Structure formats: structure tokens, C-alpha cells
Amino acid sequence: MSVELVLQSVGFDYGRGHRAVDGVDMRLGAGVLGLLGPNGAGKSTLMRILATLAKPSAGQVTWNGHDIAREPNRLRAVLGYLPQDFGVYDALDAREFLGFLAAVKGLAGKAARARIDACLERVGLADTGDRRLGQFSGGMRQRVGIAQALLNDPALLIVDEPTVGLDPDERMRFQHLITDLAGDRLVILSTHIVSDVEASASAIAVMAAGQLRFHGTPGELIARAAGHVWEWTVPEAQLATVRGAHTLVASLRTPDGIRVRVVSEGAPDAHAQPAAPGLQDAYAWLLNGAH
Numbered sequence: 001m002s003v004e005l006v007l008q009s010v011g012f013d014y015g016r017g018h019r020a021v022d023g024v025d026m027r028l029g030a031g032v033l034g035l036l037g038p039n040g041a042g043k044s045t046l047m048r049i050l051a052t053l054a055k056p057s058a059g060q061v062t063w064n065g066h067d068i069a070r071e072p073n074r075l076r077a078v079l080g081y082l083p084q085d086f087g088v089y090d091a092l093d094a095r096e097f098l099g100f101l102a103a104v105k106g107l108a109g110k111a112a113r114a115r116i117d118a119c120l121e122r123v124g125l126a127d128t129g130d131r132r133l134g135q136f137s138g139g140m141r142q143r144v145g146i147a148q149a150l151l152n153d154p155a156l157l158i159v160d161e162p163t164v165g166l167d168p169d170e171r172m173r174f175q176h177l178i179t180d181l182a183g184d185r186l187v188i189l190s191t192h193i194v195s196d197v198e199a200s201a202s203a204i205a206v207m208a209a210g211q212l213r214f215h216g217t218p219g220e221l222i223a224r225a226a227g228h229v230w231e232w233t234v235p236e237a238q239l240a241t242v243r244g245a246h247t248l249v250a251s252l253r254t255p256d257g258i259r260v261r262v263v264s265e266g267a268p269d270a271h272a273q274p275a276a277p278g279l280q281d282a283y284a285w286l287l288n289g290a291h
């Protein structure tokens with residue numbers, strides 16, 4: 001399976017001069033790309049361009065050397081897409097629903113049934129395929145969403161904000177599923193929650209205000225925050241002051257007060273001690289601290 005997605009100066013304009021995506025360059029191969037960015041960063045717009053549902057206003061995207069705006073069907077044949085607003089039909093059971101979508105994709109008969117069983121198995125829903133979707137939890141619906149995206153065994157799987165509204169257990173299950181799906185395909189998972197991609201991503205891209213602020217390995221992003229992560233303990237009454245003055249990444253209640261974790265150029269307090277950075281710190285440092 002050949003997997004090369006190249007973005008060259010990709011831009012998208014919703015009109016009135018508002019650039020939702022601005023000059024994005026990336027070369028992607030097999031693996032899991034975690035696309036991080038705050039709400040409104042342009043992630044969904046970029047995902048729609050990559051899924052051939054929107055044409056870039058500027059630049060070009062190629063899949064194995066072919067322009068996806070000119071020859072969208074080449075990519076569509078090997079694309080799985082779980083949109084942010086994925087909906088299911090409550091009156092159908094999971095197997096019927098996937099059967100419907102398989103038929104739309106041109107899969108029918110025995111081959112379709114075998115593929116549906118394999119996809120349900122893959123997402124951990126083999127035993128619930130005959131239950132109505134109306135009875136499914138949010139996490140189970142999202143797994144149905146992944147199952148439909150896997151029907152054609154895609155070489156490119158695009159998953160847009162898949163963990164919104166999931167409880168912590170479902171969220172973790174979903175993260176494990178993405179890790180298992182990697183293999184020799186390219187998975188692009190967009191989210192504004194760093195922990196969603198911590199376990200699975202082999203590469204990280206960070207977008208803010210339409211622009212690509214970072215693209216590299218998690219280790220490279222973490223290395224940028226080295227020497228800029230600090231921890232110390234403050235009385236509870238000072239927490240709001242710390243939050244106002246610094247980029248607070250975490251706070252933890254302890255018997256001695258609140259242990260705060262901050263990203264900052266230099267020591268933010270006389271009592272602050274340096275801490276080893278993690279991905280969450282590095283993301284906060286990139287967006288709020290680094291100059």
C-alpha cells in the first residue's frame with residue numbers, strides 16, 4: 001500500500017478575507033498524525049480538504065503524486081472519514097447501518113457481510129451488531145463511526161475530533177483503538193485534547209489561527225519545552241494570581257497547598273523547581289510561551 005500525502009502551501013478562504021487555513025506545508029507517510037489545535041484553529045477545514053469535501057483556495061494536495069482536487073476519486077477509493085458531526089440512524093441496528101453504507105460504497109453480498117463482521121470485531125462491537133443504534137452510548141456510536149470508515153480498508157483514515165462528548169473510559173478505549181489501527185496506513189486524528197494523541201501519534205502537527213505552528217515527532221515538540229516547565233506549591237488563595245500571571249498547565253491539591261505546573265521562559269517564582277516536560281507542557285509552551 002503506497003501512502004504519501006503532500007500538502008503544499010494549502011490555504012482555504014471562507015470569504016470576506018477570512019483565511020481559515022493559511023499556507024500549510026506537510027509531507028505525510030504511514031503512521032498516526034495527531035493534529036492538535038484550539039477550537040477555530042482550522043483543523044476541520046483542513047480535514048475536509050484532505051477528505052476531498054472542499055477544494056483548497058490556494059496550494060495543492062497530492063495523494064501518491066496525484067492532485068486530489070483534480071482526481072478526487074483516486075483518493076476517495078482508499079479513504080475512510082469520520083466527520084466531527086457523524087450521525088447514525090437510531091432505528092437501524094449496527095449491522096444494518098453498516099450494510100447500508102457498504103452498499104453506498106459499492107460493497108454488497110457475502111463480501112460486504114464478511115467485511116462488516118470484520119469491522120465490528122475490529123472496533124469491539126461484534127456482540128452488539130444486532131442492537132439498535134438508538135440504544136448505543138456516545139462511545140459506541142463513535143466506534144460505529146470508525147467501523148464505517150474502515151469498510152473499504154482505507155489507506156488514509158481521517159478522524160475529526162472523535163472523543164468529544166465521551167466519558168473517560170470511552171475516551172481511553174477510543175485512544176487504544178486508534179493505536180491498533182495504525183499499521184501501514186496513514187491515520188490523521190484531529191483534536192484539541194493532547195491526551196487523545198499521546199499514546200498513538202507517531203507525528204504531531206499543531207495548528208493555530210489557520211497556520212501550521214509545528215510538525216514533527218512528539219519527542220521533537222517535547223524537546224522544545226526543555227528548561228521551560230516549572231512546579232511549586234502555593235496556598236490555595238494564590239492560585240488565581242498564578243493563573244493570571246503565568247501559563248498554568250496543571251494544578252494538583254496536596255496536603256501542603258496547590259502544586260502548580262507552569263510553562264515559562266525562566267523561573268516564575270523563587271520556589272519554582274524545573275520539571276521534565278511532557279507533550280501537554282510542550283503544546284502549551286508552543287502556543288502560549290515560546291517566542
Ligand SMILES: Nc1ncnc2c1ncn2[C@@H]1O[C@H](COP(=O)(O)OP(=O)(O)OP(=O)(O)O)[C@@H](O)[C@H]1O
Nearest residue numbers: 014020037038039040041042043044045046161192
Ligand atoms: N462554514 C463556515 N463559514 C465561515 N467560516 C467558517 C465556516 N466553518 C468554519 N469557519 C471558520 O473557520 C475557522 C476555522 O474553523 P474550523 O472549524 O476549521 O476550526 P477547528 O480547528 O476545526 O475548530 P473546531 O474544533 O472548533 O471545529 C474558524 O474561524 C471558523 O469560525
